[in-house]
Amino acid sequence: MTDRYEYVPHRLLRRRVRDIASGAEGVLMAVINEDVSDSVHQHWIELAYIRAASGREFTTAVGNVEPAE
Template identity: 75%
Template sequence: MSERYEYVPHHLLRRPVRDIATGVEGELMAVINENVSDAGREHWIELAYIRRTCGREFTTAISNVESVG
């Protein structure tokens, strides 16, 4: 099995974005390809890390991220 995490370049990094699923807005801090494999199979997902104005970060699928403005 390869590394558990890989940073992915994205055109919206450090820009205002919105999580479509929740409507929460913030700044896209990172996109990470995360290995969430279990014992029998390898599986990777791309997670967006968004920092809200209060400083707290949350994750969502990168497919749920859209540009604000």
């Protein structure tokens, strides 16, 4: 695959979520499977992009995302 990332469907897209690692909340805007490989090792990670109330987006591991109450 030549693409460095691909969008992944997620049940919480466009819903309010919490990053359990930081406690920050926002709207889940995208989940992306991103290629972070180097010249020797191939490695992909899934990142969640969350937009906070300020409008700034931050990333976290998809496993850290839970619905906000």
